[in-house]
Amino acid sequence: MAILITGGAGYIGSHTCIELLNAGYEIICLDNFSNSKSASLNRVAAITGKSFKWYEVDLLDRQGLEKVFIDNEIEAVIHFAGLKAVGESVASPLHYYHNNITGTLILCEMMEKYDVKKLVFSSSATVYGMPDSVPISEDFPMHTTNPYGRTKIMIEEILQDLYVSDISWGICLLRYFNPIGAHESGIIGEDPNGTPNNLMPYITSVASGKRKELQVYGCDYPTADGTGVRDYIHVVDLANGHVKALEKVMSSTGVDAYNLGTGKGNSVLEIIATFEEVTGKRIPYTFAARRPGDVAECYSDPSKAKEELGWVAKRGIKEMCRDAWNWQEKNPDGYKGKDNNNFKNRHLP
Numbered sequence: 429m430a431i432l433i434t435g436g437a438g439y440i441g442s443h444t445c446i447e448l449l450n451a452g453y454e455i456i457c458l459d460n461f462s463n464s465k466s467a468s469l470n471r472v473a474a475i476t477g478k479s480f481k482w483y484e485v486d487l488l489d490r491q492g493l494e495k496v497f498i499d500n501e502i503e504a505v506i507h508f509a510g511l512k513a514v515g516e517s518v519a520s521p522l523h524y525y526h527n528n529i530t531g532t533l534i535l536c537e538m539m540e541k542y543d544v545k546k547l548v549f550s551s552s553a554t555v556y557g558m559p560d561s562v563p564i565s566e567d568f569p570m571h572t573t574n575p576y577g578r579t580k581i582m583i584e585e586i587l588q589d590l591y592v593s594d595i596s597w598g599i600c601l602l603r604y605f606n607p608i609g610a611h612e613s614g615i616i617g618e619d620p621n622g623t624p625n626n627l628m629p630y631i632t633s634v635a636s637g638k639r640k641e642l643q644v645y646g647c648d649y650p651t652a653d654g655t656g657v658r659d660y661i662h663v664v665d666l667a668n669g670h671v672k673a674l675e676k677v678m679s680s681t682g683v684d685a686y687n688l689g690t691g692k693g694n695s696v697l698e699i700i701a702t703f704e705e706v707t708g709k710r711i712p713y714t715f716a717a718r719r720p721g722d723v724a725e726c727y728s729d730p731s732k733a734k735e736e737l738g739w740v741a742k743r744g745i746k747e748m749c750r751d752a753w754n755w756q757e758k759n760p761d762g763y764k765g766k767d768n769n770n771f772k773n774r775h776l777p
């Protein structure tokens with residue numbers, strides 16, 4: 429019996445594959461490679477020394493998806509596949525709603541048809557929008573200002589309704605705060621297409637000389653140093669949160685949301701200073717206007733995940749900065765780098 433991982437070739441998906449394989453699970457990856465590379469799966473196999481099946485399938489391809497369910501004994505699904513760029517979602521809402529919502533509906537219909545009713549869903553702290561206070565706990569109201577965030581809220585509500593209609597489902601909704609860093613090997617990591625939207629991949633691109641300087645969006649927020657405060661979480665800690673959530677859905681029914689964060693907030697300037705301290709690289713920056721939609725402070729109360737999943741983030745921002753740079757330094761061109769063919773892959777078409 430295997431765990432199906434949709435979007436398994438992505439940044440968080442590939443790190444979760446490693447933790448699942450290390451925990452002894454059999455996995456099957458499914459990805460359309462629209463925002464990822466199959467090289468990441470080859471490298472997952474190289475890091476763990478374990479082979480696994482993967483399929484190039486888009487969730488909107490009902491037939492292709494059904495073949496995966498027919499050909500394999502799937503016992504649970506971890507669902508990462510989805511578009512996730514806030515700005516892009518504002519420009520192309522229909523594309524986001526179709527890809528994220530319709531794709532999830534097709535997945536859930538297929539799971540129902542093949543009696544697979546254990547699901548871990550990749551949600552996001554973006555569902556909290558601009559919180560009235562911090563730290564944020566799971567009972568805070570959900571509201572958001574962009575179509576990407578709305579797809580996450582809508583899918584959470586769809587899954588709540590699905591459970592009400594059939595209480596044999598076991599579902600975990602994981603609300604990520606700000607995942608950064610990379611596996612300690614530096615063999616896999618975050619490889620955004622084009623100009624990075626997010627802080628850490630932009631910082632590492634400046635450190636590598638690919639970009640001249642960082643623009644710090646806003647220095648007049650009501651925070652200690654005036655810059656935005658976020659709850660940065662190491663991607664390996666985040667991946668382990670999925671292993672714990674999988675254990676929960678496999679052993680119980682119901683729908684539960686969990687914040688996956690450290691419960692600590694760090695400002696942009698603190699991240700820059702820590703990165704410079706840990707790597708010895710200088711990060712030139714200039715202050716720019718606030719980015720529309722940004723909040724001043726956003727960090728989690730992760731106590732529910734600790735109490736109910738037995739999960740706690742273990743790594744601090746120094747390790748996050750160290751590991752983010754280790755990946756970038758070893759892979760200046762991400763997965764497009766020259767060493768792709770060094771990683772033998774074992775996969776079925």
Ligand code: WQD
Pocket residue numbers: 512514551552553554604605606607625626627628630642643644645646655656657658696719722
């Ligand atoms: C962090 C801080 C910026 C870039 C986003 C998505 C969220 C989730 C995580 C998917 C903020 C500042 C950033 C830069 C900067 N993704 N910044 N210069 O916006 O908190 O969350 O990624 O689920 O949905 O919204 O992350 O890394 O973009 O920004 O000053 O070039 O860094 O203003 O304070 P964010 P981020």
